[in-house]
Structure formats: C-alpha cells, structure tokens
Amino acid sequence: xAALGEAQSSTHVDSMRMAARRHIDxxxxxxxxxxxxxxxxxxxxxxxxxxxxxxxxxKTQYKPNVAALLGSSYPSYAVAVRAQGQRGxxxxxxxxxxxxxxxxxxxxxxxxxxVAYRRSLLPAGLRPDQIE
Numbered sequence: 001x002a003a004l005g006e007a008q009s010s011t012h013v014d015s016m017r018m019a020a021r022r023h024i025d026x027x028x029x030x031x032x033x034x035x036x037x038x039x040x041x042x043x044x045x046x047x048x049x050x051x052x053x054x055x056x057x058x059k060t061q062y063k064p065n066v067a068a069l070l071g072s073s074y075p076s077y078a079v080a081v082r083a084q085g086q087r088g089x090x091x092x093x094x095x096x097x098x099x100x101x102x103x104x105x106x107x108x109x110x111x112x113x114x115v116a117y118r119r120s121l122l123p124a125g126l127r128p129d130q131i132e
Contacts, residue, residue: 003071008047054121
C-alpha cells in the first residue's frame, strides 16, 4: 500500500488489491489518488510532487487496515490507541496529535472515516483542514 511517508508508486497496486477504480487529481504541488471501491468506499492518498505520500484519508463501510495506511508511522499510532483504550467504554472518535503524526478517526453504524497526515511532509501552503 502507498503508506504514509512512503513512495506513491504503489497506488496502482493498491487499486488492484482493493478492486477499486483509481482517479488522480493534480492539485498543483501535490496529487490526490482517489481509490473508489464498488460499495462506494473511498481511500484517498495524497502525494507530494516529490512522490511521497504525506496524507491519507478514508470513508469506508468496513474498518480499514490502518497499519497498511500508516506504514512506518503505525507504531506511534498504536501506542496512542492503547492509551486511549485505557479509558474504557465504546470509543467512536479518536484523535492523536503527536509531534509529527496526526490521526483523526470516527466510526458510527458501519461507516469508518478518518484522516492521517505527517506535519513534516505537508507541502508548503497546504493547511491540514484542506485534506478531505
């Protein structure tokens, strides 16, 4: 998978693995690889002009493989998830704002959505709220 912080070159493989249509939107200094599955679920992979994935987002009808989406950033996310899980109860919202990694996710009635990005990789002039 074209994981966060890694090369965008595998987005084509991702689309085949997910049985998804791939559409690329060029947005100036970055590109958005939109992978749409038959059920309407979408994964967006944001890649800089240098070919590095700086953000990913998802809106799916199934729980996404977050480890695959976050790649080498996953261990710090996993630590944050374990810490939040200590609170108990049903967790529908998750927010992790680390020094570099930011992950926001939400789950409700079989709709899973979220966004993850690395601050250090954001292209100049792109605000985090511009990531869908």
